[in-house]
Amino acid sequence: MLRKTVSLLCSLALFAWSSNVYSAQKSDQSREKVKAYFNRLAADARAHGAELRMFLNLMPKGGDLHQHFTGTTYAETYLDFVKKENCWISRKDFSVITPRDKEKLPDTLSVDKLRSDNKMLSEFYQVWSDKDFSNHYHDESAPDVQFFGTFANFSTILKYDGSLYTEGLKILKNRAKLENVQYIEQMFVSPGYKKKDATFDNQCRKSIANNNIPELQRTFQDFVTVVKADSLYQKAVPGYLKQVKSCADAVNDESFTLRFQSYVSRNDSPAEVFSSLYTAFCEADKSDLVVGVNIVNAENAPVAMSDYSLHMQMFRYMKELFPGVKTSMHAGELTIGMVRPEDLAWHITDAVMVAQANRIGHGVDIGYEVNALEVLSFMRDKKIAVEINLTSNEFILGVKDGEHPVRLYLDQGVPVVLTSDDEGVSRNNLTDDYVNLVQRYGITYEPLRAIVTNSIRYSFLNDKEKQVQLAKLDKRFTDFEARMAKMIGTTPRSGTGN
Ligand SMILES: [Zn+2]
Structure with a gap:
């Protein structure tokens, strides 16, 4: 009897093992088939626009790590x-x-x-x-x-009725699911607190002009005390966390995950930037739903340009106060003619080396930076990803095709993620920029899959959450490749369609 049971168990184990081997082989075969098919399309991408779009629309795209709520919502909504x-x-x-x-x-x-x-x-x-x-x-x-x-x-309309945020998020979730995006890390709303202080502004600008960083940090420290004592600040953090929790609860489920970045505007006064930045870091420090902090708005505007160094020092200071908080920073969203050439030479460098950004958004002017070689190797070695926004860069900066540095980042081994920025304003979606990526830069299937995987790997989720999302992405790819392989197997490749 014992012998029979052992023999039965062995047979079952052998069956399970061979069945696993069989499905692994089958999924490898599907992947090879899909890879060959996709690489054929990519080799003549301009002629296969519609076929590529169908492929890339159905393809799992992991996460979108650079998306602004207000700019992503379409005017129709x-x-x-x-x-x-x-x-x-x-x-x-x-x-x-x-x-x-x-x-x-x-x-x-x-x-x-x-x-x-x-x-x-x-x-x-x-x-x-x-x-x-x-x-x-x-x-x-x-x-x-x-x-x-x-x-x-x-x-105006969003502030008129706060419940519209939740409604807007549901619409964005639906759009994400339609194009197979499982995770969004969104710049949702600003921290809800900022404070004006002309004395602080003057003191900061004086210290930065004299490159007196210890003095600047003392000014920062004193202002933290002022901010913390303000009852409006004390209300802002719990209010913000309540809002993001109720919004996240309304959309998060097994198939879709939303996380937030709090952010500040780089065109506010120094006191406003500092006080809202302190609030944003507190929010991110207190909540698993707020996974990072960002700095937004036009980088070429006069205040953003003149206070850029000061902002980098503010981020550095906050990083020391809140070492667990991650930052992604819009940096290098500039090009020749937009500002003076010397102003193109150092923004990305300072974002990664002074402000210690964990990711950067755009990074378009890297070719103009004097320390470009050091910055690229620093980003590669420290695994600082760059968020690439092709449509947004083409419209705002007029930078596209070979002038865009996406190839440079890829060739230098810097982790690249493809992101949408403001698809409501740009009137496109993330798939559209995947089409642009393949058509303009001839990306083949394996590097494309790596870019998609980066969108989870370089997210600000914690390690456990990342493993869950990576497993989901892997399963989605297996299903997608099996489905595509079936289609490839039944489609005549060179006929007239008759
Ligand atoms: Zn942006």
């Missing part, structure tokens, strides 16, 4: 929000008018009225996004002014 809240659109400048702006009410129109007038609706989209920017003759702003100018429109 904002119009739905305006209508739902019984607000109006200004005839003068297409801004949102709420019932609180009584004096502006006579000059408004309803969303229904706007939607019934094609010409006016088209003009509205041109103000609220990059739509039709260059396909017809009209008075154009500079692309960076157009792009960053759209953001002024978004906050």
